[in-house]
Amino acid sequence: MSDAALTLPGWRHVYSGKVRDLYEPDASAAGVALRERHGDVVLVVASDRVSAYDHVLSPGVPGKGVVLTQLSLWWFEQLADLVPNHVVSTDVPGAVAGRAMVCRRLDMFPVECVARGYLTGSGLAEYRQNGEVTGIALPAGLVDGSRLPEPVFTPATKAELGEHDENVRFSVVVDTVGPETAETLRDLTLAVYARAERVARERGVILADTKLEFGTDPVTGAVTLGDEVLTPDSSRFWPVDGWEPGRAQPSFDKQFVRDWLTSSASGWDRASDTPPPPLPADVVERTRARYIEAFERLTGRTPDL
Template identity: 85%
Template structure:
């Protein structure tokens, strides 16, 4: 992964009680510091981390410039909404949204989990890397599928297609269920599969009622060190971790318009950008209209799914 020179803003300077520990493509993590405020956070919440969603946007292993305004707020607020919808199915890692004013709306205080090294993917429709596997041998992670499926086809039933978690900048690798079972144990693997499909079923039904198709989603789970329970972590069911399509525009046999950064990908690979993806040259800055349209798609996803306006 490469970073555009101005793609990563300076860390917020006024986060009392917290110290910055990590920056990913989109999120920054902060741990309680040794100050009285930091000690108070640990006393109240235990071993926690402040998860801050930035407005950074990445594509093809590059973090781009500029970011997408309010993207981090959409990701955080939509995740919080989904955590509420799923609370009876699986516990989650959020312990508080009482965060410093500098990151209000885009941050949450979360219990630190012992994460499973698995990307838990549920697919209800065939597209992306799943489509590529199917076209090669009629299977996805070893699961045979019917003949005649095309890009965007609805599957007979949702499937669990896990992936190994890659190092930052590398691509996750789809693997058969047996590989996950060997890696983390059969019982744990079965639990992750059951929870992933249960979350997908709940979310797919909620989205469908709102005129949105949830094609697939990626989840991450860990073990709560206090309770020992398998717990849902990271973000959940956002346009960055899921494919959402407008139901009234769904048309199998072609690429579906999606509520995410597709405008960014399309522009980068168009002649208009002048960028050669195969080169070592970083992508150019995003035009204002691409930024605006991408922001609109993120906000549209939030509003359609939750039924409320963010701003």
């Protein structure tokens, strides 16, 4: 049974993304009680699905949903004094225990808030073209994995399922949400990155970049951190002792999946319209091990799988 088909007492499935499924209280007595207790909330369920290059891959990575949820909850605690978040409760149905959160429904901003402290990925590709990332000029001579002089805010537009997010200049964010909100999103994103980069580095992990999502809490009116936060799905984590600019870095995220997909071993042509092939068992297991190691290094705990 897919996560989207789960029957959860008091909840009705309303949406499935690449990785997460959303439920809202239904019209049953249990659903009414949920609304009375928590207000306007959604149940955010992290599945074991894994996505890359705008495709949802098969099979999933066992335990991934639990790791993403528990790591997000840990980070929300580390950031609680810095920015409010959308978590209301972790009292969830047993079928999704450990991988779901009851969250305040936010009025989400249509912006991917990205902070980069190191140059890699799409930022590196853009830099190689024109020496800039989203219109921000960077020093000459940077290579894959270079640490930037200071972290930069490089926003992107939110894409529909199956489409690409597009890196945009800050001026596009201003046009989209207004100058005051744009500055708030930039400042909060960089503040979260600075805190998380320091916390991760103390644990032997480099936070190269991260993607955040914010919305307005309709109850308080505050700009609030939503979705997941600082997980291997939304961030690039590298071991401090393996960092070597000028090459692809060893990572604790799904870069291993991306690398396999673009290797000759997969036989997949990324430029074609054909779906990616199934992930081999060893790729699934090695990806799972990387997610778990990221969790353990950052939190000092073992995930409750």
